[in-house]
Amino acid sequence: MSQVLEEILAANAAYAQTFDKGGLPMPPGRRFAILTCMDARLDPAKYAGLSEGDAHVIRNAGGRASDDAIRSLVISYKLLGTREWFVIHHTNCGMETFTDEVMRGLLASSLKTSSVDASGWHDSGDGPGSTEGNYIDWLTISDNARSVVEDVTRIRRHPLVPKDIPIYGYIYDVKSGELVEVPQATEAGRAG
Ligand SMILES: [Zn+2]
Numbered sequence: 001m002s003q004v005l006e007e008i009l010a011a012n013a014a015y016a017q018t019f020d021k022g023g024l025p026m027p028p029g030r031r032f033a034i035l036t037c038m039d040a041r042l043d044p045a046k047y048a049g050l051s052e053g054d055a056h057v058i059r060n061a062g063g064r065a066s067d068d069a070i071r072s073l074v075i076s077y078k079l080l081g082t083r084e085w086f087v088i089h090h091t092n093c094g095m096e097t098f099t100d101e102v103m104r105g106l107l108a109s110s111l112k113t114s115s116v117d118a119s120g121w122h123d124s125g126d127g128p129g130s131t132e133g134n135y136i137d138w139l140t141i142s143d144n145a146r147s148v149v150e151d152v153t154r155i156r157r158h159p160l161v162p163k164d165i166p167i168y169g170y171i172y173d174v175k176s177g178e179l180v181e182v183p184q185a186t187e188a189g190r191a192g
Pocket of ligand 1: 037038039061062063090092093094095
């Protein structure tokens with residue numbers, strides 16, 4: 001068995017041993033949702049003080065308002081009653097380190113893990129790669145305050161999103177653990 005698999009199963013066995021949350025209702029008790037990055041350094045349960053049953057947490061690379069993130073947010077409100085949404089990007093996001101063109105080039109050369117140094121990303125793996133990457137919008141980030149504003153604005157204007165949900169825009173600082181508001185995003189996300 002892989003070491004990670006073994007560790008996860010052991011951790012889960014310990015968790016289940018003292019688990020007492022089996023009676024929670026499905027709708028989030030605190031009625032909010034967070035859209036944030038998948039970055040391993042971010043733990044929304046810790047940085048936002050969540051317990052099981054409190055909130056929806058939707059994660060993807062960058063915490064971007066992709067069509068699929070919006071699908072989850074719409075379900076979160078329409079079927080499960082959340083009333084406030086947060087878009088939380090973060091400092092030092094990996095999505096700032098490449099562009100669509102870079103990612104497409106790396107994938108066209110090989111599917112293996114690339115390496116990065118001060119001059120950027122490099123691919124040294126064996127091919128073949130694939131040009132399928134050319135058909136994906138990788139939703140990279142060039143300025144993380146601007147990406148929060150763009151994503152809050154996109155969600156706000158989406159035809160399936162009702163006007164009365166406030167959407168707050170924040171950047172999580174990976175050095176300090178603090179959430180820093182992006183006022184222009186929160187303004188764009190104001191409930192109407
Ligand atoms: Zn990130």
